[in-house]
Amino acid sequence: MSDTGKVDATTPVAQKSGAITADDLRRELMARQAKPRADMSAIDDQTLVKRVKATQKVIYGTDDRQDVWELTQPADRNDVDCVVALFRNTQVTDNGNGTSTLQTQNFGAARNLCSTERFRDQPIGAFCSGFLVAPDIIATAGHCADMSDVTTIRFVFGFRMTDAATAVTVINNSEIYSGVSIIDRQEVGTGPDWALVRIDRPVTNHRIAPIRRTGKIPDAQAVHVVGHPVGLPTKFAGGAAVRDNGPAAFFVANLDTYGGNSGSPVFNSATREVEGILVRGETDFATQNGCRVSLVCPTSGCRGEDVTRATEFANLVPATLVTPKKNRDDLMATPVKKARDDMPISIKKVIDDHRFPKKFRDDVPVKRFRDPIPPIDPGGVLPFSLAVGHHARVVGADDPSVAAAHASLSTLQRELLDVQAALAQLRATGAQAEADAARLEEISNSLADAYQRLLQQLGGAAGDGP
Numbered sequence: 297m298s299d300t301g302k303v304d305a306t307t308p309v310a311q312k313s314g315a316i317t318a319d320d321l322r323r324e325l326m327a328r329q330a331k332p333r334a335d336m337s338a339i340d341d342q343t344l345v346k347r348v349k350a351t352q353k354v355i356y357g358t359d360d361r362q363d364v365w366e367l368t369q370p371a372d373r374n375d376v377d378c379v380v381a382l383f384r385n386t387q388v389t390d391n392g393n394g395t396s397t398l399q400t401q402n403f404g405a406a407r408n409l410c411s412t413e414r415f416r417d418q419p420i421g422a423f424c425s426g427f428l429v430a431p432d433i434i435a436t437a438g439h440c441a442d443m444s445d446v447t448t449i450r451f452v453f454g455f456r457m458t459d460a461a462t463a464v465t466v467i468n469n470s471e472i473y474s475g476v477s478i479i480d481r482q483e484v485g486t487g488p489d490w491a492l493v494r495i496d497r498p499v500t501n502h503r504i505a506p507i508r509r510t511g512k513i514p515d516a517q518a519v520h521v522v523g524h525p526v527g528l529p530t531k532f533a534g535g536a537a538v539r540d541n542g543p544a545a546f547f548v549a550n551l552d553t554y555g556g557n558s559g560s561p562v563f564n565s566a567t568r569e570v571e572g573i574l575v576r577g578e579t580d581f582a583t584q585n586g587c588r589v590s591l592v593c594p595t596s597g598c599r600g601e602d603v604t605r606a607t608e609f610a611n612l613v614p615a616t617l618v619t620p621k622k623n624r625d626d627l628m629a630t631p632v633k634k635a636r637d638d639m640p641i642s643i644k645k646v647i648d649d650h651r652f653p654k655k656f657r658d659d660v661p662v663k664r665f666r667d668p669i670p671p672i673d674p675g676g677v678l679p680f681s682l683a684v685g686h687h688a689r690v691v692g693a694d695d696p697s698v699a700a701a702h703a704s705l706s707t708l709q710r711e712l713l714d715v716q717a718a719l720a721q722l723r724a725t726g727a728q729a730e731a732d733a734a735r736l737e738e739i740s741n742s743l744a745d746a747y748q749r750l751l752q753q754l755g756g757a758a759g760d761g762p
Contacts, residue, residue, distance in 0.1 A: 359414060359552055359590070360533045360534050360535035360536070360552050361414070361415075361525065361531040361532070361533045361552055362531065362532045362533070362534075363456065363457040363460075363529065363530070363531065363532075364376050364456045364457065364529075364530050364532065365456075365457055365458055365459055365460075367532055371568060372520075372532055372534075374503060374568075375505075375520070375522055375532070375561075375563055375568065376456075376522050376530060376532060377502050377503040378427045378428045378502060378503045378504065378505040378561065379425060379426070379427050379453075379522045379523060379530060379560070379561065380425070380426045380427065380428070380434060380451040380452055380453055380473075381421075381422035381425060381426075381451075381452045381455040381524045381527075381530070382422055382423055382424040382425065382426055382436065382440060382441070382449055382450070382451060382452075382524075382559065383398060383399075383421060383422055383423070383449070383450045383452055384423065384448055384449065384450070385448045385449070385450055385474075386399075386448075387399040387400075387421055387450075388450045388452070388472060390469070391466070394468060394469055394470075395466050395467060395468055395469060396466070396467055396469055396472055397465060397466050397467075398419075398421050398452065398455060398465045398466075398467060399421060400419035400420060400421035400463075400465055400527075401419065401420055401421065402417065402418075402419065402420075403415060403416050403417070403418050403419065403420045403526065403528060404416030404417060406420060407420075407526070407588055408587055408588050409587060409588050409589070410584060410585070410587035410588060410589050411587075412589065413588075413589060413590065414590075415528055417461075418457065418463060418528055418529060419463050419465060419528075419529070420526055420527035420528055420556075421455075421465075421527050422452075422455065422524040422527040422528075422556060423440070423527060423556065424436055424437060424440035424441075424524075424556065424558045424559040425522075425523030425524045425556065425557055425558065425559040425560040425574075426440070426451060426493070426559045427505050427522075427559075427560070427561040427570065428499055428502055428503070428504050428505060429492070429504060429505055429507060429570075429613045430504060430613055430614050431498035431499055431500070431504065432494060432495050432497065432498045432499070433479065433492055433493065433494060433495070433613065433614075434451050434473075434475075434492070434493045434495055435490065435491070435492055435493075435505075435507075435559070435561070435573060435609065435613075436490075436491050436493065436558075436559030436573065437489050437490060437491065437558040437559040437573055437574070437575045437604070438481045438482050438483035438488075438489045438490050438491045438575075439483050439489060439558065439575070440491065440558055440559045441475065441478065441481070441491045441493055442478060442481060442483075442491070443477075443478050446475040446476070446477060446478050446493055447474065447475055447476065448475070449474070449475040449493070450472050450473070450474060450475075451472070451473040451474075451475065451493075451495055452467055452471065452472050452473075453467075453471040453472075453499075453502055454467055454468075454471050455467065455524070455529050455530060456529045456530040457529045457530075463529050464529070473495040473496055473497065473499065474495065474496040475493050475494075475495060475496075476493075476494045476495060476496050477493070477494045478491060478492070478493060478494075479492040479493065479494055479612060480492055480609070480612055482608070482609075484545075487543075487545045487546070488545040488546065488604050488605075488608045489546075489573070489575040489576070489602075489604050490573050490575075490604045490608055490609050492609055492612055492613065505561055505570045506568070506569045506570065507569060507570045507606040507610055507613060508564070508569050508570065508571050508572075508605070508606045508607060508610065509606070509607065509610040509611075509615075510607065510610075511607075512541065512547075512605065512607070513538055513541065513547060513564060513571045513572075513605075514538070514541075515538060515541045516537050516538055517537060517538045517564060517565075517566065517571075518534075518536070518537050518564075518565040518566065519536050519537060519538060519549050519551065519562050519563060519564060519565055519571060519603075520532065520533060520534035520535075520536060520551075520562070520563050520565050521533050521536070521551045521552075521553055521557065521560050521561070521562045521563070521574055522560060522561060522563070523553070523556070523557040523559065523560025523561070523574065524556050524557065524560075525552075525553055525554035525555075525556050525557045526554045526555060526556045527556040528556065533551060533552040533553065534565065535552070536549050536550050536551045536552065537549060537550065539600045540600060545604060545605060545608055546572065546575070546602045546603055546604045546605055547571075547572065547602075547603050547605065548600035548601065548602055548603070549562065549600060549601055549603055550600055550601070551574065551577075551601045551603075553574055553577060553601050554590075557574050558574060558575060558576075559573060559574070559575075560573070560574040561573065561574075562574055562603045569606075570606050571603065571605065571606055572603035572604050572605045572606050572608075573603065573604045573606070574601060574602075574603055575602050575603065575604050576601070576602045577600065577601035577602060708743065708746060708747050708750065712740065712743040712744055712747055715736055715739050715740045715743060
């Protein structure tokens with residue numbers, strides 16, 4: 297063990313622990329305070345915990361894992377878009393032409409798999425999974441990254457199968473990101489296990505995963521997971537549900553996962569929010585007739601897979617403009633509708649009719665502004681601090697009608713800025729967001745027109761006074 301507390305997998309101690317089953321490792325940990333087994337006395341507790349985690353995960357019922365090319369639902373493919381594979385820097389070779397090659401092994405040969413095992417001819421290489429929670433922040437399991445090794449991790453988008461026989465192992469360098477620092481992390485063997493990693497630059501062409509920020513997932517809720525089981529190309533696995541929702545820091549579900557899925561996002565299949573991070577579970581494989589097969593448990597059997605709740609780290613993740621509960625379809629419907637409903641009737645009519653009604657002129661008192669509002673900028677937006685601050689004060693500002701007009705002006709401006717920012721973010725996602733961008737652009741134009749007309753009328757009212 298080094299002075300950083302990490303264990304080198306090549307040391308005799310680590311190799312010795314690797315030859316012992318996960319069940320024996322768990323029993324040894326529980327018995328340590330009594331009397332350690334002679335053949336494990338030289339293995340420290342941290343090594344045992346890490347080895348148990350590395351060997352736990354399993355298939356429940358039928359194997360629900362699918363490759364990305366097999367997914368037919370846009371929402372499923374959308375969930376895949378935020379997921380990354382974690383590789384060591386030594387496994388990523390720059391080709392000198394704007395691409396890098398991922399160093400991988402054949403799954404079947406590397407793990408001595410039986411001929412019946414799924415995906416046995418695919419490559420493996422990733423050691424963990426992760427997902428994008430902010431433009432420059434990746435969430436993963438705490439045992440996948442810490443301060444001593446974060447800069448050696450490469451976060452790779454696009455390690456997937458394009459058909460049944462073809463894996464993408466040559467990746468554009470623009471899709472590979474380096475770890476810079478650990479924002480925060482926890483690694484408790486029977487509790488929370490998560491890490492937030494700052495990467496070297498913002499990601500602009502992949503979806504930021506919406507995460508649960510308050511409350512907890514409903515009991516028996518359907519869930520699915522996306523990640524890199526045993527280091528394979530991206531796999532989507534549904535057909536699972538919450539089994540035990542009692543623990544405070546995590547819940548248990550019957551997800552089809554393996555080592556390598558550690559750090560995978562676990563999605564609520566109804567809301568498409570990330571409910572948590574896959575961190576530990578049952579043993580992966582069993583030996584049968586001299587080769588290895590996946591350990592299959594009944595849907596309600598074995599121990600289940602532990603998922604650290606997203607609420608354990610959500611307070612450290614900056615809120616984004618695009619945090620839809622029903623995905624992009626309802627992106628701005630709720631805030632725009634609420635803003636319209638809360639506005640005075642005269643301003644609603646401006647937005648509804650796209651013209652400036654006489655009623656609004658009648659509603660605004662003829663008062664002179666003490667500090668005239670400056671002209672709007674070329675983008676059609678008045679700086680918020682000027683729209684609602686000192687420079688927007690008027691003589692008779694205690695008049696309810698005048699106060700309502702200014703409150704509505706600031707509300708309208710905030711909605712305009714939100715829509716325009718969301719529009720820019722959606723445009724960055726490319727072709728997938730074109731339809732959404734067109735709809736938001738229409739809303740943005742309508743709000744900008746209404747905003748300018750309202751601002752002009754307020755200026756006219758100020759100039760008409762004595």
